[in-house]
Amino acid sequence: MSLIEIKNLEVHYPIRSGFWNRVTDSVKAVDGISFNIEAGETYGLVGESGSGKSTTGKSVVGLEKVTSGSIMYQGKDITKKKNREALDYNHDVQMIFQDSLSSLNPRKRIEDIIAEPLRNFEHLSKDEEKLRVLQLLDIVGLDADALYKYPHQFSGGQRQRIGVARAVATNPKLIIADEPVSALDLSVQAQVLNFMKKIQREFGISYLFISHDLGVVRHMCNNIAIMNRGRLVEIGTRDDIYNHPIHIYTKRLLAAIPETNVNSRAEHRASRLAVEEIYQKQQDKYYDKDGLAYPLVPISPTHSVALPQDVAQEIIKQEGEVQA
Amino acid sequence: METTSNFLNIKDVSTAFKINGKYYDAISHVNLEVNHDEILAIVGESGCGKSTLATTIMGLHNPAETKITGTVDFEGTDLLKLDEKGYNKFRGSKIGMIFQDPLSALNPLKRVEAQISEVMDYHTDFTAEQKHDRVMELLDQVGIDNPKRTARQFPHELSGGMRQRVIIAIAIACKPDLIIADEPTTALDVTIQAQILDVLRDIQKENHAGIILITHDLGVVAETADRVAVMYAGQIVEEGSAEQIFNSPKHPYTRSLLRSMPQIDKQDDDLYVIQGNVPSLQKMPTTGDRFAPRTPWVPASEHEADPKMHDLGDGHEVRCTCYKNFEFPDQQGGVKS
Numbered sequence: 001m002s003l004i005e006i007k008n009l010e011v012h013y014p015i016r017s018g019f020w021n022r023v024t025d026s027v028k029a030v031d032g033i034s035f036n037i038e039a040g041e042t043y044g045l046v047g048e049s050g051s052g053k054s055t056t057g058k059s060v061v062g063l064e065k066v067t068s069g070s071i072m073y074q075g076k077d078i079t080k081k082k083n084r085e086a087l088d089y090n091h092d093v094q095m096i097f098q099d100s101l102s103s104l105n106p107r108k109r110i111e112d113i114i115a116e117p118l119r120n121f122e123h124l125s126k127d128e129e130k131l132r133v134l135q136l137l138d139i140v141g142l143d144a145d146a147l148y149k150y151p152h153q154f155s156g157g158q159r160q161r162i163g164v165a166r167a168v169a170t171n172p173k174l175i176i177a178d179e180p181v182s183a184l185d186l187s188v189q190a191q192v193l194n195f196m197k198k199i200q201r202e203f204g205i206s207y208l209f210i211s212h213d214l215g216v217v218r219h220m221c222n223n224i225a226i227m228n229r230g231r232l233v234e235i236g237t238r239d240d241i242y243n244h245p246i247h248i249y250t251k252r253l254l255a256a257i258p259e260t261n262v263n264s265r266a267e268h269r270a271s272r273l274a275v276e277e278i279y280q281k282q283q284d285k286y287y288d289k290d291g292l293a294y295p296l297v298p299i300s301p302t303h304s305v306a307l308p309q310d311v312a313q314e315i316i317k318q319e320g321e322v323q324a
Numbered sequence: 325m326e327t328t329s330n331f332l333n334i335k336d337v338s339t340a341f342k343i344n345g346k347y348y349d350a351i352s353h354v355n356l357e358v359n360h361d362e363i364l365a366i367v368g369e370s371g372c373g374k375s376t377l378a379t380t381i382m383g384l385h386n387p388a389e390t391k392i393t394g395t396v397d398f399e400g401t402d403l404l405k406l407d408e409k410g411y412n413k414f415r416g417s418k419i420g421m422i423f424q425d426p427l428s429a430l431n432p433l434k435r436v437e438a439q440i441s442e443v444m445d446y447h448t449d450f451t452a453e454q455k456h457d458r459v460m461e462l463l464d465q466v467g468i469d470n471p472k473r474t475a476r477q478f479p480h481e482l483s484g485g486m487r488q489r490v491i492i493a494i495a496i497a498c499k500p501d502l503i504i505a506d507e508p509t510t511a512l513d514v515t516i517q518a519q520i521l522d523v524l525r526d527i528q529k530e531n532h533a534g535i536i537l538i539t540h541d542l543g544v545v546a547e548t549a550d551r552v553a554v555m556y557a558g559q560i561v562e563e564g565s566a567e568q569i570f571n572s573p574k575h576p577y578t579r580s581l582l583r584s585m586p587q588i589d590k591q592d593d594d595l596y597v598i599q600g601n602v603p604s605l606q607k608m609p610t611t612g613d614r615f616a617p618r619t620p621w622v623p624a625s626e627h628e629a630d631p632k633m634h635d636l637g638d639g640h641e642v643r644c645t646c647y648k649n650f651e652f653p654d655q656q657g658g659v660k661s
Contacts, residue, residue, distance in 0.1 A: 033636060047482070048513040048514075048515065048516075049513055088334075089477075107661060155601060156370075157601075184371055185445075186367065186369065186540065186542070186581055186584050186585060187580065187581065187584045187597060187598040188369075189585040190595035190596060190597045190598075191597045193586075193595055194595055194597060197594065198594075212513060214513065214514070215543075215585070215586045216586055218586065218597070219586035219587075241602075252515060253514065253515065255513040256514040256517065256518040257514060257543065257545025258517075258518075258541065258544050258546060258547045259543065259546060259547065260542055260543055260546040260570060260585065261546065261570070262546050262566045262567050262570040262571065262580070263567070263571070265546070265547060268520075268547070269547075271331040299522045305376075
């Protein structure tokens with residue numbers, strides 16, 4: 001059984017207008033998505049800004065009111081507050097935010113910041129609590145003198161590690177990481193990603209890793225879902241997505257990643273422009289008449305793509321010919 | 325490269341900021357040249373002084389709080405000797421600047437057309453009609469589909485990519501010889517980033533401009549730059565063509581940076597982490613190799629007492645001698661990467 005099963009999740013925001021301020025339309029931020037997160041794996045959720053990936057993440061933690069659909073955890077639907085409380089869900093699921101400075105209270109010391117989830121969920125004595133906080137700081141590689149400092153006294157990478165320490169404080173089963181490294185420098189990013197992997201190995205935590213950086217996602221994630229305008233366009237294993245992408249949107253995202261190989265710069269640009277041209281010209285082939293993605297159809301046990309079955313088969317055939 | 329004339333010569337430039345009554349060097353003794361028809365990328369982590377270099381060239385520092393030495397020779401004029409009035413003749417007309425955050429660089433109360441033609445009010449004697457035509461031409465040049473509609477819109481009505489295009493249009497309105505782009509795509513999605521970089525490259529070809537591209541993203545550099553200067557702690561540590569920097573990096577810092585990127589073939593390994601932190605301005609070492617504290621396994625004898633740039637031929641230069649025998653700790657005695 002999967003750790004989390006998301007079924008037909010929809011989050012719509014109402015648009016009000018007119019004299020009576022009635023609901024006239026809605027923004028479909030998340031429009032019917034389904035996927036499962038297995039225990040101990042890192043699940044990547046990728047998309048451009050505005051695709052609804054952060055809204056999905058917030059719904060999974062319970063920060064967003066869900067319009068319809070269900071998120072099953074241990075057999076119960078945790079979109080209902082009652083079930084979340086009964087399961088101690090917010091103890092088991094934690095979050096790491098993108099902006100480490102605004103997600104830490106500037107008037108609290110690091111000790112209090114990291115101890116806050118412990119104080120909420122675990123009733124420890126003062127000494128036990130302090131010991132635990134020190135352990136957590138040690139896990140993320142910070143010294144004990146960090147205890148009495150304030151968030152502004154740390155660098156961006158250190159603050160993000162404090163965020164990681166706070167998220168793992170309650171020994172959660174799942175951590176939602178919403179763009180955890182996109183504000184960080186390359187070498188600091190490497191540090192934080194290494195810590196996240198180390199913690200996963202030691203405690204068997206699952207991550208829902210939300211990011212727009214396909215290079216980082218490839219490094220971190222076993223399974224990946226690509227999101228576009230509130231719907232999933234393709235899900236699959238890392239190999240499926242990076243080596244055998246089917247949907248044009250996935251191909252376009254992959255083609256846009258800058259290559260560090262200077263020698264093949266011209267070819268890379270040409271292939272990117274070719275993909276971009278197909279994307280612009282064949283909108284009606286890949287999207288339905290409202291410009292939204294089709295429902296997902298499976299094309300292999302692990303790989304699904306949002307296309308009508310016949311179109312998907314046709315593309316697979318073409319790809320096969322190109323490779324042969 | 326030899327045939328093109330360099331029109332911007334940065335010689336021995338240092339910029340020091342005043343903190344608690346003392347001056348600290350944010351960049352020290354920087355030498356750079358920019359030629360027509362080339363994109364020079366300046367790479368480094370935050371705090372290495374790359375943006376300070378840009379603002380120094382543009383003369384955007386408060387003279388009461390900063391001390392700038394050296395010369396910035398731009399087409400025969402030393403920019404650092406100019407007063408505010410003299411600078412204004414260059415800014416916007418001969419030198420264009422593109423900022424990182426496109427929303428805060430635009431005036432929220434003015435329509436796009438008014439913002440673009442504002443530059444021309446100062447630097448040209450175009451009639452209203454000529455200005456309007458030029459605005460349409462510019463918006464078309466930066467790849468905006470419907471210039472007429474966009475010209476009438478306010479910045480908040482545009483997406484991030486569109487705003488950045490407008491900023492580029494403003495920067496190139498008077499056909500500057502030099503464009504300084506400070507992290508032009510950092511706030512944008514990858515697909516938009518690719519488009520913006522294409523626009524920059526096309527403009528550079530059309531106008532024969534020189535572009536200084538400041539970024540921390542090595543992928544962006546590999547895709548666009550002709551020449552690359554790597555900065556660490558206020559100094560240039562390595563300079564060369566894009567091929568030289570990416571195919572045979574020499575300085576330990578350049579090699580460490582390239583190594584800490586997520587790689588395709590090593591996806592389950594841990595990423596390489598550079599030990600320690602970038603020193604803050606007040607704690608910046610002033611003597612010796614500034615990167616040495618972050619490679620503690622390298623014996624002190626490998627470093628120069630006062631590291632100089634060494635010419636490796638074909639315009640490839642590297643600071644300090646420690647690159648010669650440099651190896652990562654996990655590769656010592658093994659193959660060199």
